[in-house]
Amino acid sequence: MGAPLVATPDGRAEAPLIEVSHLDHAFEDAGQRKPVLHDICLSVFPGEIVILTGPSGSGKTTLLTMLGGLRAAQSGSLRILGSELLQAQKSTLTALRRQVGFIFQAHNLLPYLTALANVRLGLEVQTAWLDQGQPAMDACALALLEQVGLGARSGAYPANLSGGQKQRVAIARALVARPRLLLADEPTAALDKESGRDVVDLFRHLADDTQASIVMVTHDNKILDSADRIVHLDDGRLVEGS
């Protein structure tokens, strides 16, 4: 491995939504320091889709969780949507998470809520949406379910949905509050080829229409072409991909 590469495309005027510089991260495991990320530098600009690849254990999930404010940074600098997360407080992290959309490998839908109510949870975390009242939130949540092709299943409970349908509800929950930053961990893993394609198209529209940034971890070769940029992580170091 040579000197770290700074993954910054040229000719951009806007401020990046993600600005990582010289970020190191290590886990404490039974009293031992286990380094996972080394000297990461990465900027992601509005409207950009970045795909993060790398073998398992390369630290890509750790990086993704740090970008979403699920972990505070230990050293270096981590600026997400304008807030610095170096040694950040819990409240700073919680406030940031409200502006970020998450799609997890497991759908993690609440089993006792309908698809619509699960999507609405993504809105209820915002006081601005709460103040608009339930009918407005329901309308918005239903519109998102329609976009992922589940408008007719809005009243169904997760137990009565297929794996792919549950994943699409989870995607609708992540997108419903129009996040400026979307982070996704294998979003198409549970989907067939066609719905995987639909989801990627949806991401593209989100990036183009709202100038949101999207960072995706994926092994799915079929969707690599949707990325503006592919970055490769190897043993905790960033390598600019093809």
Add this chain to the structure above:
Amino acid sequence: MTPPLGLPLTLSRVFRRTPLAWRQVTHRPMRLVAAIAGVSFANVLVFFQLGLSGGLYDSQKRPIQRINGELVMVSGRYLYLGEQLNFQRARLSQALGVEGVRAVTPLYIGLSEWLNRDNHQQKQALIFGVTPENPGLRIPEIDRQPQLLQRSDSLFFDTRSKKNAGPVVEIVKQQGSYDTELRGVRAVVTGLFTMGVTFAADINLITSSTNFKNYFPDQHSDDIQMGVIQLEPGVNPLQVKATLDSFLDPSVKVMTIPQLADTEVKYWRRNTSFGIIFGLGVLVGLAVGCIIVYQILYSDVSDHLPEYATLKAIGYDDGFVVGIILQEALILAVLAFWPSLLLSLGLYGFLASSTSLMVQMTTQRAALVFLFTLAMCSGSGWLATGKLRQLDPADIF
């Protein structure tokens, strides 16, 4: 949409949220029913213990509740009903001059040894002496048949006396009377009444004031143990008591009936250990409830850990997530209280009829148990959220 007028903004936001706790507890109805049954069971245990201990102490008030007046005069050293503390009858007559007092009547009270004719054992008996023309105790059985007390050795016997008195009730019903001795003096039970015994004695007897003196020959003829003061209708007993207190000799004191009842219950609470025994029973009930609620909520947390982590990851704070479990705890507490109250009312009815204890549901006790169950549920709920507070949303990736 604007929030309704007068409703604070934060509160109106609460009502716009999906009621997660409610949805979660009602999602699986059979599980909810089982949870309610468990918490209700704990509540009923608590009600049962409180009912028995309360009943035991409340039963001590029974003779006092029969007192035929609004105020009583007792010796200044009075502690409980049954201790023979004398004062002069002239002190009671002083009360007659006070405005609002309609009449006064003495109530003689003494403890003696009753002979069980069958096994020749002596048992403690509490004897009340009443004047037939204005009895100090309200006993309808005597009012109906006052002639039964005309003999110089006749007594009425409490049907709720302990069985070790002998087969008195059966024999009186068959043969009309039961002959025995009170501290060596001939005593004939000619009538029966129902009142209920206290800790002071195993047997209750009522006789006339004239007969009472036969059983306590050492007592001075001017001495009485309690004076019953009867007021004109609509007169405030506390006002008359204040007037009496202002001029009476300190060797006597005046109490209202509730004060006398209170003194009695306090005396027996101090001098018996039933309170501690039943208090431990209450603790056991609460512990059972805590374990049940903890089990239910802990398994809920464990089953849904990834979902709660997801809530944290999308921006809900720790308080919100912990709040869901605490709300579930409170929902269980509120839902389980009502069936347990209903069950306990039935149980109290059964206890009262089968033990002759005064087991009664009071608003105070119901409120106390409701507070207990709220505390029990929220305490266990808080313990069950331990895992949730530590939960790191980054772990679900």
